[in-house]
Amino acid sequence: MFNKRFFGEGSEDGGPGLEEEEHIDAIFKVLAYLYSFCVSDYVPYLRGVVDLDGHEKVMKENIGIIDRYHDPIIEERILELRDHHGLIKKEVDHEDLLDVFITLKDEDGNPLLSTEEIKAQITELMVATVDNPSNAVEWALAEMINQPKILGKAIEELDRVVGKERSDTTVANYFIPKGSHVLLSRSVLGRNPKAWPDETLKFKPERHLKDDDGSELVLTENDLRFISFSTGRRGCIGVTLGTSMTVMLFARLLQGFTWTAPPNESKIDLSEAEDSLALAKPLIAVAKPRLAKHVYPAET
Secondary structure: OOOOOOOOOOOOOOOOOHHHHHHHHHHHHHHHHHOOOOHHHHOHHHOOOOOOOOHHHHHHHHHHHHHHHHHHHHHHHHHHHEOOOOOEOOOOOOOOHHHHHHHOEOOOOOEOOOHHHHHHHHHHHHHHHHHHHHHHHHHHHHHHHHOHHHHHHHHHHHHHHOOOOOOOEEEOOEEEOOOOOOOOOHHHHOOOOOOOOOOOOOOOHHHHOEOOOOOEOOOOOOOOOOOOOOOHHHOOOOHHHHHHHHHHHHHHHHHHEEEEOOOOOOOOOOOEOOOOOOEOOOOOOEEEEOOOHHHOOOOO
16 A cells, blocks of 8 residues: 555564554554444534434544544645646655556546545555455354365365474575565566467567467456446445455465364354444454464464
8 A cells, every 4th residue: 555564663573563553443444434323414404514323423533543644645746746826746656556656647648536536545445454354254263164165175275385383494495494584576577488379578568468269368257247346437346455455365374273163152143244344243263373483473
């Protein structure tokens, strides 16, 4: 999003610091009130006049906390990339999402988004990346606990591919000691004749536009059979980010712990909430560490 860890120094064990915790708590409070009943949603003329249920106060307070962390970073980046007339003065080589929002241009070459629109988009993405991956992982974990064979299959794959412990290994005749940090060369990967056998070193953009069967390469499902991220002009711009976060989060939870239903329950209740896409009852499960102690960042 911002291409850096931007809220404080973090804790000694590498976890979130006080600033990050305050930020994430505010996001969860906003999410909770987005889905709850609010009188002014049904009687709009009350909005801004009287706050009968206190929702407006809570939302303003927590949006204010989020803005307090976001706004200085956004405004600093806008000053860096736009001149005092608001025109784009600098192009960036390695763009994060904030750079993209700031440097988007309309058909006349002027900035497409105002400062307030950029701030709103960033807040929307922050809320979405907290809410959606966690909901998807909670559902998947609940389903897997109810179907141990599928859970076991996922664990077997993680143990086979990732393993529980680090060990020495040999890759392509290179000896790699356990604990090594391995850096992949993007330059070499992009020129690998095994991956790109057809004129490896030639500039050929179409190889990134077409699949092996000649069909177009798209990140979203092109035949509209399963539109997880919507499609068209309203399609989610966070499709790659959201997918990566969800898969990584779920894999880490499965790799790190053995998951079972609580002792007094034989199955996890998979009922859906009436007003959202979450579980009707938050998932409560028994988690037991399955890796060596030193793998976990802090004792619990």
